[in-house]
Amino acid sequence: MLIDGQTLRAERAKAGISMRGMAHRTGISYSHLSNVERGDRAATATVVKAYQRALADKGHVLDVGGEDVQRREVLELLRDAGVGLLGAVPALAAVESIRTGLHDAVGRRSRAEWWRQAIADYGASHYLAPPAQMLRDLLADAAVLEKHVADGADADRRDLLRSAGYLAGVTALAWSNMGERRQSRRWWHTAIDAADQSGDPAAQVWVRAWAVTNGPNVGRRPGEALTLAQERLGEHLAPNSASCVLLGGLAQTQADLGDPVALTTLRHLADLTERVPSEVAADRGSLFGWPEVRLRYAESYVYTARRDTTAAYAAQDRALSLYDTDLPRDRAKIMLHRARCLVIDGDITGGTAYATSVLDDLDATVRFESVNVAAKAVIAAVPPRARKLAAVTALHHRLTVG
Template sequence: MQRREVLELLRDVGAGLLAAVPVLAAAETVRIGLHGVISRRARADWWQQAIADHAATHYSTPPAELLRDLLADAAVLERHIADGVDADRGGLLRAAGYLAGVTALAWSNLGERRQAHRWWQTALDAADQSGDRAAQVWVRAWAVTNGPNIGRQPKESLALARQRLDERPAPDSASCVLLGGLAQTQADLGDPAAVTTLRQLAELTERVPPEVAADRVSLFGWPEVRLRYAQSYVHTVRRDTAAAYAAQDRALELYGPDLPRDRAKVLLHRSRCLVIEGDITGGTVSAVEVLDDLDPTVRLESVKVSATAVLAAVPFDARKLPAVTALGERLAAR
């Protein structure tokens, strides 16, 4: 679903996305209540599983569909936190931090930057109030990584990263995402420390548990390919095309059909490298091909941002080349 179609749904409340939220929220409230009586499980335990489910489907579910379910769950979780019955308030606030973070990513994928910013703030506040450090690191990690896609200023992302940056980070996915986001932010700021951060990230990646390294599709996983993506991003921004090509080669070996969005972004890094090296036509033509070959359901804002970076790398005196014009037209149409 393309962004303009989603916006039409959002405007048409009577038949669209938001109209379904109250019904879904009511149905989920009934289900959780019934199963709670049967199993006597704490509400926080239910939400831990719900967050894991949303994180596992983030890459594979169209963002409009994912957002509908997230908003419905948010409505239920709000009631659970407000009613004050459950003793595990901290667990519910932790769940709210994760849920709001995944929701922010869904808004970002649709190009709704203002909504994404607001949901990130909710995620940060909830995680901080929960007192759960793992949630605090995870929320900041993804907020930093998501920064370029929602227009967050790099200095603001840098400040977010440093709030929970440990001298000896734990070998888990959140710490890896945080270091990856930090390296990308440093590169965007022109800070040579980005290379040192990448080195730390590579060392930490080698220490993550096998089940985390094997998790390719969840927001709680950290497979090798995400390290290679971070390396590709940083070296491309730093105009170190040899190192960027090496990271891209390895990433493209590892990407499968289940991650077409991130594969497309790495291909767009390569297009940008070609432009940096002076092959302006080759770089912009390849970028157009990436956009044209990508299924519309995954042709999301982060892909557009990566393609826009290819166009931005073109020197001013080459902006009228046919291939450059074609790329600009593709981007304007999305």
């Protein structure tokens, strides 16, 4: 049975789940789900699976039939049998014929079109979906996409390589969220290689932009990140999310290096932000959006790194006024910037105690590696003479024991 947006809407209403409630349960943005239910976007496997899980929590069953059911059963059997995350990958490769058969039966879109929609779904899920859940699906889909790239006709190959670049990039981010730095860096290498082979400038900018921005969380040296960013700075930067992410990551890297040009880069970013299309500015919950709050985050990061606490506090105030409660991780990082500023201003006990309270108040399910990195920066700002203060050791203990 082919599931469409109308069916998803009806099943959601039957279960008594609001649209915003479904967005919260699935980790997919409200706007994306609204488009799916209206029929403006396809109900891809990622979205349908998310609805299945959310509806199951309410005691409702969404029967989709076909490959998706068998794929889920294979993964669940492997998990029940004690097979780890990576064990699911060859299993899905073995049932690739199911997906291909279902696709041929539907016969509406090319594989390349299907993967473009799947990438959009993953981008919409990134900020809220648990990284282990994301990785299970991403690695399984990567095994399928590998076969599609290998088997695809020349006409589709470039588009499939483009999707491979995006998929590998989202996978790298998921590994990073779990604190697996080596795996993340390896997937970034794959993402860049795939995007470059596709010849798609937008994909090439996007993977480098997020690799640079993600740099501190995977231990990438600032000089290495700077080189990576500069590989695409000679080209015209279109007013889109990828260009904005690239400039934001560049400004943060320059600030970490102590380079005052970071302020010039921030101004360029502000100018570009004003020119992004309205739909990109309104997309708050996706890797492919660029709302104002992300500009304010970049400002907070840069001004904090440059120890300009007056400007940093102003950027933090603006960011905190814009963040919704559905993005607790990003909100926590802004608050940790504030804690670092307090330490810089000499309130070492107050700043480190504030950072500890931010970690204590954050649900463990969204305390990813980027939050830990921001908290470690608070400790790094403490002068050596004050490292034995009770509040400092408490924060250090909180980061050590989790």
